[in-house]
Amino acid sequence: MVKRALVPAIVIAALATSACATPSFPAPSASPTSGSDITRPGDGVRLGSGWYAPENYANVTFRWASRDAEITACPDVNSRALLLLLERGPSLGMRILTLKIRGNHGDSETATVKPGEYVKIPVNQNALAETFVLNAAGRNRAVPHDKRILNFRAMSIILGSSAGNCKNEIVFDASPLALGANWYPYETYAGQSFRWVANDAQVKLTAAQRRPWIMEAEVEPGPSLGGAPLQISVRDASGKSIAQSSPVRGRAYVEFHLPAQPAGTVLTLSLQSRNAKAQNERRTLNFRVFGLKIKP
Numbered sequence: 001m002v003k004r005a006l007v008p009a010i011v012i013a014a015l016a017t018s019a020c021a022t023p024s025f026p027a028p029s030a031s032p033t034s035g036s037d038i039t040r041p042g043d044g045v046r047l048g049s050g051w052y053a054p055e056n057y058a059n060v061t062f063r064w065a066s067r068d069a070e071i072t073a074c075p076d077v078n079s080r081a082l083l084l085l086l087e088r089g090p091s092l093g094m095r096i097l098t099l100k101i102r103g104n105h106g107d108s109e110t111a112t113v114k115p116g117e118y119v120k121i122p123v124n125q126n127a128l129a130e131t132f133v134l135n136a137a138g139r140n141r142a143v144p145h146d147k148r149i150l151n152f153r154a155m156s157i158i159l160g161s162s163a164g165n166c167k168n169e170i171v172f173d174a175s176p177l178a179l180g181a182n183w184y185p186y187e188t189y190a191g192q193s194f195r196w197v198a199n200d201a202q203v204k205l206t207a208a209q210r211r212p213w214i215m216e217a218e219v220e221p222g223p224s225l226g227g228a229p230l231q232i233s234v235r236d237a238s239g240k241s242i243a244q245s246s247p248v249r250g251r252a253y254v255e256f257h258l259p260a261q262p263a264g265t266v267l268t269l270s271l272q273s274r275n276a277k278a279q280n281e282r283r284t285l286n287f288r289v290f291g292l293k294i295k296p
Contacts, residue, residue: 048131072131081122096112099134103132176205204265213258216255217269219251
C-alpha cells in the first residue's frame with residue numbers, strides 16, 4: 001500500500017534548531033510547504049492527534065510528531081493518495097525512520113523513510129475519507145533540554161484534492177458513527193467548527209465493531225462546568241458506564257476503549273456538572289466536540 005516517489009535532491013542545512021535540542025541534528029530540509037502549516041488550505045487534509053504545533057525555522061514550516069500521529073484524507077476522484085515529506089527526529093537517535101501505518105478502513109503497511117523521498121499513502125478506494133495513524137518504531141525518549149518526544153517531523157503533507165474538503169461535521173472521516181439526540185447544532189466561530197453539548201449526547205454505530213475498538217474525540221470543557229475538569233463517561237443502553245476519559249482542563253484528544261458491539265448500538269456521552277449559567281448564553285454548555293472518529 002505504501003510507496004515512495006523520488007523528488008529532486010534536497011539540500012540539508014547544517015545548523016541545529018532549539019527544537020532538536022542536539023547540536024548534531026540537522027535543521028529541516030527545504031520543502032514545498034513554506035506557509036503557516038504543513039498542509040495546504042482546501043487540500044482535503046486534516047491533522048489529528050499526535051502532532052505538535054507548527055514551527056518555522058529558516059523560512060521552512062514543519063511539525064514534530066511523537067508516537068501516533070493522525071492524518072485524515074478526504075480525497076476527490078482524481079487525487080486519492082497522500083504524499084508526505086518526513087525526516088527522522090532526535091528521539092530515534094541513529095535509528096532509521098520506520099513507520100507503521102494504520103488506516104481506519106483496515107489498511108496497514110510499514111514504510112522505511114529516506115531523506116529526500118516522499119512517502120505515498122493511497123486512500124482506500126472504497127472510502128469517502130480515511131484516517132491514518134503513523135507510528136515510528138523507536139524508544140520514544142524525550143530529547144535533552146526538551147520535554148517532548150520528537151520521533152519525526154513533517155515538512156509537507158499533500159493530497160492535491162481540488163474538490164475533496166472534509167465534511168462539515170464533527171464526524172468528518174467517514175467513521176461509522178451517526179449523531180443522535182442531545183447535540184446542539186454544528187457551528188463555526190473564530191475559524192473553529194464544533195458542536196456544544198449539555199449532557200447525554202448520543203452516538204450510534206452504523207457498522208458493527210467486531211473487536212474491541214477506540215472512539216476518539218477532540219473536546220474542550222465549557223463554561224457550564226464552572227472551571228471543573230471535563231471527564232466524560234460512555235454509557236450503554238442500560239445506563240452502565242463502559243468507558244471513561246481522562247480528566248482534561250483544556251482542548252485535548254480523549255480516547256474511549258470500548259468492547260466489540262453490533263451495528264445499531266447507541267452510546268451516550270455523559271458527565272457530572274454544576275451546569276453553571278454561561279454568560280450571555282441561554283444554553284447549558286458543558287463541553288464542545290471538534291471531532292469524533294474511530295481510531296485506526
